[in-house]
């Protein structure tokens with residue numbers, strides 16, 4: 001397993017994460033990269049390729065064939081090592097924890113040894129050099145792959161993590177909700193997830209682009225439209241939980257147990273695309 005890699009990106013980058021076995025969303029985001037003229041080497045996934053939806057193996061295969069960069073998520077860590085649980089860090093006995101038993105078991109049955117071998121070889125961290133600025137790509141927190149770092153997480157935690165990387169900023173995933181924070185002039189950015197909506201009451205999911213422009217990096221959050229009705233139908237046909245199949249349609253998560261108070265209050269409030277010049 002590689003612990004860290006460095007990649008130089010010339011021109012714009014596309015950042016996404018949390019495919020969650022959602023094949024239709026994965027195809028859509030890869031199509032977006034092509035439409036925007038962003039080469040596969042400049043597309044980076046922050047992990048959790050596998051989780052709630054019905055196409056774990058096909059999603060791994062399309063990601064492997066795409067040539068994009070992928071950082072290991074806790075789901076790849078757990079499935080790659082055949083651990084008995086997803087490692088998402090859900091509260092024991094919570095709705096998410098109980099639902100995870102089902103989708104994790106499903107994914108475990110669907111994946112082959114080749115897919116697990118790919119997961120084990122994913123880097124836990126990838127350093128991107130974009131226009132002379134170095135960003136560390138991780139899944140959750142710098143020290144812990146399944147650490148939930150939200151917009152409302154104290155800035156001091158983000159500051160210490162950024163300092164620990166030695167980079168000018170961090171790109172992370174895992175929590176499923178996009179946000180951008182400038183910490184003492186350095187960057188923390190989470191592009192959200194493409195595989196499940198952002199608990200904002202709309203079925204859209206989210207990805208980001210980072211574009212060098214006039215000496216700054218322009219970070220833009222974009223909605224991803226894809227055919228979520230197909231994805232939901234496949235989940236029901238596979239016998240997976242109705243709760244997540246419905247979440248793709250309503251845009252509301254089955255449970256808010258992992259969310260801090262600030263993010264709980266925002267449930268059902270439609271996100272808007274934004275741009276930050278950094």
Ligand SMILES: [Fe+2]
Pocket residue numbers: 048073074075088139146173174175
């Ligand atoms: Fe995760």
